[in-house]
Amino acid sequence: MIVQFRRIVALMTAGSLALSASAVLPQAWLAGHMLLGRPDAYEIAVYELSxxxxxxxxxAIESALEDGDVDLADSMVDLARQHQVVLPPGLTDRVEAEAGSTALASASDTWDGFISGEASNEAALSGAIAADLVGYGDVRDLSAQASAYLKGEPVDHVTVAVASVGLALTGTTLLSLGGASPATVPAKVGLSTIKLARRAGKMSMGLVEDVAGMARRSINDAALADLGRAAKSLDPRAMLSAARSLVKQDAVKTFADLGDDVSAIGRNGGHRGVMDVLAQAKNVDDVRQAARVSNQFRKGTRGAFHFIGRMTLKLSALLYHIFGWLLTAAAWLAGALWLLFRFISWASRSFRTVPAR
Known part of the structure; x- marks a missing residue:
């Protein structure tokens, strides 16, 4: 009777361990990494999202749907799917239906963005970026800033630096009918997005000051004056030459890396996602961390940013959850070792009772 009871207990323990392994072990692994390592803001956020x-x-999804932000709701559904969180079928079906009925951007918005450089929505952003990819937008913006410089008017150093680096990456002007090479397109798209967000007043003051500081340290004022004179004389070759000399070479890579980060956020989080980040980031490093998050969660990027923005990443709460999962893992391991001991004991007894031949 006692032997049979022990077997039942062992079977129940084995079943419980098997069922809980997929939930306990990954969380325990993360908790151990968080405790032993030196987690940065990105790693803490990823842990909290899990x-x-x-x-x-x-x-959160219901609220997004009520606000008409179907894109955010769809992103949250994808984020939940990535973390194997099961949502009510009715809710996911509703999100899918509303996402499918969302109107596509109109051609007129794209054209308006190309001509004006304004980006009020995704279509206009696409048009404005297209203008920069062929050099038109950068030449237009640099000419305006260079003219202001010659007149003694205030100059937007962010626009000057971003546009000049963008033009250097493009390697051409609108008149040559060229465009950015495939390798530089992501950086170009990101830099154009920064320029448009700056013009629309959608960049946080902290980020503006950080990027402006980078720009002021890297801009060649003499080249800006040369650009203004070339623009007055309508000399495209002289304009391109001056534009390429505007930013010091060692700063081009720094701005290109920033452009790559912004491009990654936009690619994964869309127009609203990237604008949200640029509005909330306090500095360039925040943008870099946001790019890491977006590269991990892809379509779930906006959903991730939504939850991260509402998290209170307190060390005490974090340690509480870490130790909780580690204690759970310790209990799981103790159960597994007990089962292993039982199996070895059973195998040993069985071996001893086998009659010799």
Whole structure:
């Protein structure tokens, strides 16, 4: 009777360990990494996102749908799917239906963005970026800033630096009917987005000051004056030559890297996602961390940013959850070792009872 009871207990323990392994072990691994390593803001955010449950997702998705932000709701559904969080089928079906009925951007918005350089929505952003990819937008913006410089008017150093680096990456002007090479397109797209966000007043003051500081340290004022004179004389070759000398060579890579980060956020999070980041980031490093998040969660980027923005990443709460998962893992390991001991004991007894031949 006792032997049979022990077997039942062992079978129940084995079943419990098998069922809980997929939930306990990954979380314990993350908790151990967080405790032993030196997690930065990105790693803490990713860890916190892994702890969200359906109870966190459902009201957030409902709220996004009520606000008409179907893109955010769809991103949250994808984020939940990545973390294997099961949502009510009715809710996911509703998001899918509303996402499918979302109107596509109109051609007129794209054209307006190309001509004006303004980006009020995704279509206009596409048009404005297209203008920069062939050099038109950068030449237009640099000419305006160079003219202001010659007149003694205020100059937007962010626009000057971003446009001149963008033109250097493009390697051409609109008149040559060329464009950016495939390798530089992501950086170009990101730099154009920064320029448009700056013009629209959608960049945080902290980020503007950080980028402006980078720009002031890297801009060649003499080349800016040369550009203004070339623009007055309508000399495209002289304009391109001056534009390429505007930013010091060692700063070009720094701005190109920033452009790559912004491009990654936009590629994964869309127009609203990238604009949200540029509006909330305090500095260039925040943008870099946001790019890391977006590269991990892809379509779930906006959903990730939504939850991260509402998280209070307190060390005490973090340690509480870390030790909780580590204790759970210790209990799981103890159960596994007990089962292993039982199996070895059973195998040993079975071996001893086998009659010799």
């Amino acid at each position: 702890r969200l449950s359906a109870a966190d997702y459902e009201p």
